[in-house]
Amino acid sequence: MSTVYVEKSIQIQELIQSENPDIILCQGTKLSEDICPSELFPDNFIVFRKDNLHGGGVCIAVSSKLDTSYCADLNVNDLEAVWVKILV
Numbered sequence: 001m002s003t004v005y006v007e008k009s010i011q012i013q014e015l016i017q018s019e020n021p022d023i024i025l026c027q028g029t030k031l032s033e034d035i036c037p038s039e040l041f042p043d044n045f046i047v048f049r050k051d052n053l054h055g056g057g058v059c060i061a062v063s064s065k066l067d068t069s070y071c072a073d074l075n076v077n078d079l080e081a082v083w084v085k086i087l088v
Contacts, residue, residue: 062084068087
């Protein structure tokens with residue numbers, strides 16, 4: 001595991017503890033498929049990702065207290081985006 005990855009993981013954990021967000025949007029994640037969402041986010045977050053190791057990657061982490069669903073119909077292969085629906 002790289003030092004940069006560990007540092008980013010710690011920063012995310014500190015952000016969650018200090019700000020208590022319900023939704024976290026990330027870009028430029030550079031995560032590989034073998035990294036589990038639970039390595040970055042607490043278990044009470046649902047994580048939607050589109051990985052791209054070549055300088056990109058995006059994810060949306062949503063608190064499990066919100067009613068959330070993935071919008072697969074909006075997924076375009078060549079677009080670096082993740083779409084979710086949050087019902088309030």
